[in-house]
Amino acid sequence: MNLLRADKVRLTKRDLVRWEHFIKDELSEFVAFTSYSLYFPHSGSQAEAAWKSRSFDPARGEALYLPDEQRLFLPLSSGGDVLGVFVAKGVALPAPQVLPHLLTQIGELVLDKLLLYRAGISDPLTGLFNSSAFLHALEREIELIQNCMLPEEDVGPDTALTPFSGRCGLLVMDVDHFQRINDACGYTFGEQCLAELGKLLKELCPDPSIAGRIGEDQFALLCPDASPAACQRLAERIQRAVAGKIFEDPLTGEQLALTVSIGSANYPADLRGSQLRQAVPERARILLRKARKALATAKAHGRSRSFAFERILADGGNVLEILPLNRLSVSLGRRVDAQEGMRFLVASREWDREAEVTSGDGERLTGRYPAMYKGEVMLVEVQEDMAFADVLHMSDAAWPIAPGDRLTLVPKADTLPGDGATASGAASPDLLTGLHAYRGFMESFAQARLDAESFTLALVRITAGEQRSLQPSAFLKEVDTHVREVAELSRDLFGADVLAGRYSLNSICYYLPGQPPKAHVERFTELVTAAQERLGLILAAGLASYPFLAYTKAEIVENCRKALDHALMLPQPMVAMFDSISLNVSADRHFAQGDLYAAVEEYKRSLLADQENHLAANSLGICYARLGRPEQALTLFESVAAKHPEDLMAAYNLGTTSLRLGEFERARAAFERCLKLKPGHVYSLIRLGQLAERDNDLPTAGEYYLRASETKIGRILTMRHLARLDLAEGRFEEARENLHQALILNPYDAMAVHLMAKLYLEAGEDPEIAETLARQSVTLKPDKAQYWRLLAQALEACGKPDEARKAMERAESL
Known part of the structure; x- marks a missing residue:
């Protein structure tokens, strides 16, 4: 009895x-x-003609041993079908009459073992990855990205050398109103629909993406090297394909069309702060949770649409309920990076649709209603999954805000009521804690700062207890107790006359006029230390002072937030004054999100704050290089390398930029300098190996690659380079082994896949395998002309001249 779902x-x-x-x-x-x-049997091939001359027919499923040639032809069969032929060379069988038959059975057992593995990781209904296998694949991808992002402690990754890009996308798809289908048409028909969806996803899923079924009607796609824009394009493609497919019940003939909602998240761009320091399995689950949050947002916005996690804050929020005192709750929380003070425009969903009007003469006119905003709100208290907001103003008092209204973030909004605000309407401090409410504090701060020549703003967050799984009422009571204890402690240390307010559920903001910033850092270090010793609480404090660079008084609040992000990355006591390093942290976030222009501005400000911040200078140079301005990048790297000759990053970046500009000797000198600073520097060894290859000095290149392969990350990076040398010198078996090792370490290594295709083609082996591999390489790296040329050669060898011509045209266009 076959226990596997063979279908x-x-x-x-x-x-x-x-x-x-x-x-x-x-x-x-x-x-x-x-x-x-390894060969694939197909009619008309050279291998088939050679096999016929030896009376070998793979379709019979029997192995053939040729003692004179020491060759064994072993058919690989599964389920009664011969999938390929394994040709072993240099074989000496002691019993040539008996062993071929036994080896045939062993070959079937090997494929049965592989089939059992496939069954163990597959969903029995759809044939896609099951939930646990998909999650394992996601963890492995994040681990590969981690190796790419953090390969060494002295210098960041070289994306031109790493076989992975340092990013991936995750899509989670859910069938809209699937339970209604089960109820109306039966569970059997529902399962048939899911099976068809699985088949459709297999067809639409580009190599090397992985598709899985992770819930009853929920599917997921893991897309290596996918940007948010690429994820969005794939999501739209899937939605169009699903909407255009008719699902028919074979028993009743009933037909229906389905729609799907899709949410996406990207790693590492959508993870923040401490999330990136979690263990790999935890990061995988955080990313999955964010993709599911995006999916829930898509469903909340009307279903049959896609939503990216990065868009939720900007235009994915909605009003949950209307509360007394001109306040409301919204669907945005800390999980989507919502912060106190953010402002949102509120619009009605009722008019978010196409307009269709019939004129007096009967003409049908169509258009789309413009955005009609009801008013503006500001977040005053942000929790994990939701927030509370005050209504700032209404467009029309007769058109009230209602649950379900959508929110649109006001970009770069001033978090304060305005420089001309007065405190006349500010509420008195809370009698229990002595703290102003958020709005009262902001109004008082706006008044106090008007005539202040210098001041410091501090933002203190209580991190203890944030992750406890308490009931909401108990949780809020505990947090209130912590806030009261910290407020009392700060009054003991700073005095009772310090202006302080509750910035959020677990944060307190302080306005401190006069005194140098260093003194305030010492005071808040004392507060953080005392809170841990006396109260058992872990605090983080971010401070920002005025004046600082060209920042206005109103911008100090945002600087304070950035300082808090900086503080949360530090060991205890977590206290940071907004400075050049804080700007680096902010710029690094922009860089990770792909916003290079915003990153450039922050790195520039970082250098204005501290001209000796060579980390900022290096990062700014990298941004310039990414933006196609290598000359500016080279100038920066030269300056840093001259001022800081011990800076490995500057020396390496100088080498890579020189290489890009065709200054090979300067590049060689820079990489050799790196090896003096750190003899086992992997990237420099590989770059020197490439330069040696360029000079046709293959033995020296091999020495550099072998030295680089002595480390874990070097082993991942060098296998394909060693294989390229083996191919150049005709060592095909050594090349094959190195390429296999490279692909075991990283299945998405486009260069390794390309070289494997080249091996099969140039060694006179099966061109069909070469075609399969070449197609995979151009999918992984569609901008590589040489990959398309090899695909054209493989297609030509397979007798597909029209497709070969198109592939060559693509190569020539690059």
């Missing part, structure tokens, strides 16, 4: 290519060989 879990030729090394290792336990090849 859903089947091996394909693609599986043989992917698991070729596994098949080789398993067979080598039973038969010794010096080299091997």
Whole structure:
């Protein structure tokens, strides 16, 4: 009895290519060989003609051993179908009449073992990855990205050398109103629909993406090297394909169309602060939670649409309920980076649609209603999943805000009521804590700062207790107790006359006029230390002073937030004054999100604050290089390297930029300097190996690559380079082994896949495998002309001249 769902879990030729090394290792336990090849039987091939001349027919499923040639032809069969032929060379069988038949059975057992593995990681209904296997794949991808982002302590990753881009996208898809389908048409038909969706996702899922079923009607796609824009394009493509498909019940003939909602999140851009310091499994689950949050937002906005996590804060929020005292609750919390003081325009969903009007003469006119905003609100208290907001003003008192109204973030809004605000309407401090409410504090601060020549603003966050799983009422009571205790402690240390307010549920803001910033840092370090010793609470404090650079008084609140982000990255006591390093932290966030222009501005400000901040100078140079301004980048790197000759990052960046500008000797000198600073510097060793290859000095190149391979990250990076040398010198088996190792370490290594295709093509082996691999390489890196040229050669060898011509045209366009 076959316990596997053979209709859903089947091996394909693609599986043989992917698991070729596994098949080789398993067979080598039973038969010794010096080299091997993998072929796909197809009519008209040179291999087929050679096999016929030896009376070998793979379709019969029987192995053939040729003692004179020391070759073994072993069909690889699964489910009665011959998927490929494993050709082992240098074989000496002691019993040539008996062993071929036994090896045939062993080959079937090897594929059965592979099939069992596939069944163990597959969803039995759809054939996609099951939930646990998908989560494991996500964890592995994040680990690969981590190796790319943090390979060494002295210098960041070189994206031109790493086989992975340092990012990935995650899409989570849910069928709209799926329970209604089960109720109306039956669960069997519902399962048929899910199976068809799984098949459709397989067709739409580009290599090397992974599709999985992670819930009853919930699917997920893992997309390596995918930007938010690429995720959005894929989501829209999937939605169009699903909407255009008719699902028919084979028993009743009933037909219906489905729609899906999709949410997406990207790693590492959508993770923040301490989330990036979590263990890899935890980060994988955080990313999945964010994608599901985006999915929930898509459903809340009407279903049959897609939403990216990064867009939730800007235009994904909505009003939850209307509260007394001109206040309301909204669907934005700290999980989507909402902060106190953010302002939002409130618009009605009722008019968010197409307009259709019939004129007096009967003409039908169409258009779209413009955005009609009811008013503006400001967040005053932000919790994990929701926030509370005050209504600042209404456009029309007769048109009230209602639950379900959507929110649009006001970009770069001043978090204060305005420089001309007065405190005349400010509420008195709370009698229990002595703290102003958020709005009262901001109004008092706006008044106090008007005539102040200098002041410091401090933002203190209570981090203890944030993650406790208490009931809401108990949680709020505990946080209130902590805030009261910290407020009392600060009055003991600072005096009772300090202006202080409750900035958020677990944060207190302080206005401190006069005194130098250093003195305030010492005072808040004392507060943070005392809170831990006396109260058992962990605090973080971010401070910002005025004047600082060209910042206005109104901008100090935002600087204070950035200082708090800086403080949260420090060991205890977590206290940071807004400075050049805080600007670095802010710029790094912009850089991770792909906003290079915003990152450039922050790095520039960082250098204005501290001209000796060579980390900012290096990062600014990297931004210039990414923006296509290598000359400016080179000037920066030269300056930093001259001032700080011990700076490994500056020396390496100087080398890579010189290489890009074609100044090879200067690049070589820079990389050699890196090796003097750190003899085992992996990236410099690889770059010197590439320069040696360029000079056709292959032995020296090999020495550099072997030295680089002595570390874990070096082993990942160098296998493909060693394989390229092996191919250049005709060592095909060594090249194959190195490429297999490279792909085991990272299945998405486009160069390794390309070189494997080249190996199969140039070694005179199966061109069909070469075509499969070449297609995968151009999917991974569509901007590489040489990959398209190799695909054109493989297509030509497979007798596909029209497709080959199109591939060559694509190569010439790059």
